[in-house]
Amino acid sequence: MSAPTSLLPFLRAHRLAVVSTVRAGAPQAAVVGIAATDTLDIIFDTLSTSRKYANIVADPRVALAIGWDAEQTVQIEGIADIPAGDELAACKQAYFAVWPDGRERERWRDIAYVRVRPRWLRYSDFSQAPPRIQELRLG
Numbered sequence: 001m002s003a004p005t006s007l008l009p010f011l012r013a014h015r016l017a018v019v020s021t022v023r024a025g026a027p028q029a030a031v032v033g034i035a036a037t038d039t040l041d042i043i044f045d046t047l048s049t050s051r052k053y054a055n056i057v058a059d060p061r062v063a064l065a066i067g068w069d070a071e072q073t074v075q076i077e078g079i080a081d082i083p084a085g086d087e088l089a090a091c092k093q094a095y096f097a098v099w100p101d102g103r104e105r106e107r108w109r110d111i112a113y114v115r116v117r118p119r120w121l122r123y124s125d126f127s128q129a130p131p132r133i134q135e136l137r138l139g
Contacts, residue, residue: 011036021055035098042116071126078118
């Protein structure tokens with residue numbers, strides 16, 4: 001994995017992530033359904049009434065853990081935002097390609113879409129000896 005885009009197949013092979021946010025100095029985590037864009041942005045939907053949404057609005061720094069099976073994982077630290085306009089439309093398109101049932105949730109009154117732009121990624125593969133570990137810094 002020499003380029004950030006080499007992580008894309010791994011990210012797209014996984015549909016779930018644990019997202020961690022912080023509120024008043026306390027960590028909070030939740031499992032979310034994700035989609036990865038060509039630029040490695042991670043998209044998920046949530047309710048605007050949820051703790052994670054309030055946490056992201058208050059402090060957009062988040063961490064994600066993706067792919068804990070087969071002793072392979074990607075950890076991501078990034079900045080989350082709530083896209084609007086054309087950016088929101090592009091995020092929804094990427095999300096609905098992975099989660100077609102998301103179109104039904106799109107009609108929910110309090111649905112919101114979150115985009116995480118990675119700043120740091122760490123790929124770990126402990127299924128081989130020695131383990132393969134690679135860190136990437138973006139932006």
